[in-house]
Amino acid sequence: MARVLVLPGDGIGPEVTAEAVAVLRQLAPDVQLEERLIGGCAIDAEGAPLSDATVARAKDCGLVLLGAVGGPKWDKLPPNLRPERGLLRIRKELGLYANLRPATVFKALADASPLRRECVEGVDLVVVRELTGGIYYGEPRGRDDQPGLRRARNTEVYDEREVARIARTAFRLAQDRKRLVTNIHKANVLEVSAFWNEIVEEIAPEFPDVRLEHQLVDSAAMVLLRDAPKFDVLLCPNLFGDILSDEAAMITGSLGMLPSASLGDAGRGLFEPIHGSAPDIAGQDKANPLAAILSVAMLLESGLGRPKDAARVRRAVELTIDAGYRTGDLGRGPGQTLLGTRAMGAKVREALG
Numbered sequence: 001m002a003r004v005l006v007l008p009g010d011g012i013g014p015e016v017t018a019e020a021v022a023v024l025r026q027l028a029p030d031v032q033l034e035e036r037l038i039g040g041c042a043i044d045a046e047g048a049p050l051s052d053a054t055v056a057r058a059k060d061c062g063l064v065l066l067g068a069v070g071g072p073k074w075d076k077l078p079p080n081l082r083p084e085r086g087l088l089r090i091r092k093e094l095g096l097y098a099n100l101r102p103a104t105v106f107k108a109l110a111d112a113s114p115l116r117r118e119c120v121e122g123v124d125l126v127v128v129r130e131l132t133g134g135i136y137y138g139e140p141r142g143r144d145d146q147p148g149l150r151r152a153r154n155t156e157v158y159d160e161r162e163v164a165r166i167a168r169t170a171f172r173l174a175q176d177r178k179r180l181v182t183n184i185h186k187a188n189v190l191e192v193s194a195f196w197n198e199i200v201e202e203i204a205p206e207f208p209d210v211r212l213e214h215q216l217v218d219s220a221a222m223v224l225l226r227d228a229p230k231f232d233v234l235l236c237p238n239l240f241g242d243i244l245s246d247e248a249a250m251i252t253g254s255l256g257m258l259p260s261a262s263l264g265d266a267g268r269g270l271f272e273p274i275h276g277s278a279p280d281i282a283g284q285d286k287a288n289p290l291a292a293i294l295s296v297a298m299l300l301e302s303g304l305g306r307p308k309d310a311a312r313v314r315r316a317v318e319l320t321i322d323a324g325y326r327t328g329d330l331g332r333g334p335g336q337t338l339l340g341t342r343a344m345g346a347k348v349r350e351a352l353g
């Protein structure tokens with residue numbers, strides 16, 4: 001029987017995760033759920049942002065539904081004790097090297113974008129971010145003080161296996177979409193980037209039906225603002241993917257709408273909304289639960305192999321939006337109804353039938 005470990009985390013994490021779990025229970029009552037701590041709350045209760053016991057449970061379940069981690073309370077802790085380290089550790093421990101971050105514009109929400117409607121209408125892209133390598137994990141790292149001169153460093157490292165597998169993820173995904181992979185790099189300056197490109201080029205012939213383009217990361221940041229609808233799959237190393245996925249998310253105007261999946265081999269996966277813990281509105285029943293609910297759709301599809309149920313969830317979210325229901329982050333126009341977190345979750349479950 002399928003088991004999912006639920007890690008609500010900090011800030012608005014528990015509120016949005018509760019709504020996501022309710023959707024999952026309604027659609028898949030056979031799936032066993034179990035809950036544990038991650039992030040700041042785990043630091044407070046267990047002395048570390050991710051305990052060994054939780055790692056063991058996560059490996060056992062294989063599938064994780066996560067809320068968000070972090071908050072001002074833990075911002076002053078030393079780097080290895082910060083809530084974010086919990087997230088980095090669970091990705092690494094489960095081998096979740098492929099992070100899929102779709103950015104799509106819901107028609108009814110196109111006016112919520114900070115960009116003009118014509119720059120965002122039709123945006124349907126996925127950032128494929130390498131998630132367990134690169135500068136976020138490379139050694140040597142940390143303070144490297146010299147006599148009389150304070151210094152710090154991080155290291156960007158990739159080996160050919162790491163690049164090849166994430167490249168294949170991107171190409172495979174593109175095959176079911178618009179068949180374009182845009183590889184994001186900074187090869188005009190970084191050797192590791194030139195190496196990354198070389199491996200991606202070697203993999204490309206395995207997918208003759210997919211077009212491969214290369215784009216410098218700085219220029220990609222610009223094109224995302226000017227002409228995002230042209231993109232399909234953006235293949236990114238860890239750091240570039242982190243940055244561009246926030247940009248891509250924002251141009252859709254609905255950070256609170258976007259889910260993500262982090263996948264590894266052997267059916268392992270972690271599913272989470274891409275928004276953070278939003279401590280400023282935590283505990284006030286204001287957060288938008290739709291990204292968490294759409295993360296359940298990704299869990300159903302990629303984790304549990306139930307694409308039909310995933311489609312039902314997406315449809316229910318769309319119906320709810322089309323019916324004019326909005327949480328505060330989405331901006332409210334005439335004839336639309338402002339709802340809190342719980343009421344929004346209830347509307348989606350109602351639409352699920």
Ligand code: IPM
Pocket residue numbers: 084085087088242
């Ligand atoms: C993300 C976040 C994390 C990351 C942080 C919280 C460690 O920004 O998932 O994009 O950088 O990967």
Ligand code: MG
Pocket residue numbers: 242243246
């Ligand atoms: Mg990020």
